[in-house]
Ligand SMILES: O=P(O)(O)OC[C@@H](O)[C@H]1O[C@@H](OP(=O)(O)O)[C@@H](O)[C@@H](O)[C@@H]1O
Ligand SMILES: [Mg+2]
């Protein structure tokens with residue numbers, strides 16, 4: 001039975017698959033981490049609903065098109081299905097940083113789209129798993145519990161957050 005606290009929203013690049021500073025521009029470049037597909041299947045078997053929310057500014061930048069993105073997501077779904085897992089919805093933002101859209105993380109637009117698609121009244125208590133601060137910010141904006149992974153950009157994100165948290169050394 002779907003409820004907010006059994007929903008897990010995953011960031012894609014750096015969480016499900018390897019990320020690249022040069023963007024993931026083709027199906028060949030989309031390489032899942034060794035355990036991520038099985039992890040999604042295990043979440044399904046444990047009664048969780050899994051969705052994906054991914055920024056894909058590479059489309060706005062002209063590096064690849066939506067058809068190519070769809071081939072990556074069809075492949076992801078095939079792999080998960082082959083392990084009897086399920087992905088309830090994949091939301092993506094094709095826009096660039098200057099497009100002022102409402103869906104690009106850290107804005108929560110994609111998470112609200114997932115909420116609407118699943119017919120949930122709220123995302124309070126759902127999980128948002130990401131490797132970037134903007135993933136966690138999007139989740140926090142709609143009451144999700146957030147998880148930072150150390151894959152992808154996660155270690156860099158953690159180090160940046162630790163630096164920000166460090167008490168300022170008193171200046172003499
Ligand atoms: O982690 P998710 O949201 O699934 O996808 C991130 C990707 O769309 C790309 O996002 C870009 O950020 P900018 O969009 O250029 O700020 C860069 O971080 C790329 O390295 C990365 O591949
Ligand atoms: Mg990411």
Ligand SMILES: [Zn+2]
Pocket residue numbers: 092093094095101102103104
């Ligand atoms: Zn967008």
